[in-house]
Amino acid sequence: MSGTVQTKPGQERQGGPGRFGRPERSGRPNRGPRKEEEVVWVPRTELGKKVAAGLITNMDEIYSNGLRIQEAGIIKKLLPDLKSEVIDVGMVQKMTPNGQQTKFKALVAAGNGNGWLGIGQGKSKQMRVAIEKATTNAFLNVSPIKLGCGSWECRCDQAHSVPFKVRGKGGSVVVEIVPAPRGLGLVAGGKIRNLLKLAGLKDAWTTAKGSTATMNSTSKAILECLRQTFSQG
Incomplete structure (x- = not known):
């Protein structure tokens, strides 16, 4: 008696034994987009601990006291609406005693569209790591910008341009x-x-x-x- 499975006319075979006795699959399951796990920020500097504890609630307090920002988590905490955008990517080649070495470089800008902008650059052997480094440097280089209306043709009181040339x-x-x-x-x-x-x-x-x-x-x-x-x- 053969090991084949007979089916009736008009009836499809489902879940039958496949190769090595394993059931055959009609198709691969649809997998959704891979979600990256968010890294929890753990402050390491005194300024970061004050921001995490709620003792400092805005960026004006940091700039008025002349404090130095050494953690990107401080910027993300105080400016949650900050967005990053990749400006430029490329490759850097360097000749070493072991041969030619190639790295990727990325230029990223971070801003919130309301008076804050930072630009950072990063290099790595992987493009993803280079973009992550550039994004971190962009957050650390965020600077305040004063908006206004310096045009003699407009003379309004809205912050839509620069206050002067x-x-x-x-x-x-x-x-x-x-x-x-x-x-x-x-x-x-x-x-x-x-x-x-x-x-x-x-x-x-x-x-x-x-x-x-x-x-x-x-x-x-x-x-x-x-x-x-x-x-x-």
Whole structure:
């Protein structure tokens, strides 16, 4: 007597014995997207312990006292609406005695669209690790930005542009941001426009000179421009 399983006409075979006596599966189960486990922040510095305990509740207290931020968890705690965006990625090659070594580099910007912006860079042999390092550095480099209306054509009391004309330099790139009237929008290139949106600007004229394709220098020039609004304003 053979070991085959006979089925009636019109009846499909389900759950029959497969290879090595194991039941056959009609198809693979649908798996949802993999969820990464959130790492619980454990403060290590005195400032981090005060923030975790609720003794410090906003970023103004840190900057007014001149305290140094050494943990990205402090920024995430005090600025929960901060968002990160990858600006640029690339590869770095280095010749070593063992041969050519290749690493990935990433440039990430972090902002909440309401007067806070930070830019960080990270390198690693894996792209994911490089982005994580750049994101952490971007959180640590977050700086306050003063928004306002410095346009003589508008003269409103809303914080939609820069309060005055600012100029910044990063490497060979020089960027100038001029206040614009409300409703004009951001007159800038694609990547520069994204950085200004993360900072919270809605209307502005911009001019850029130099190798603007080098986002490392361009982002530094923009961050220096926006920092001047807080230091000089």
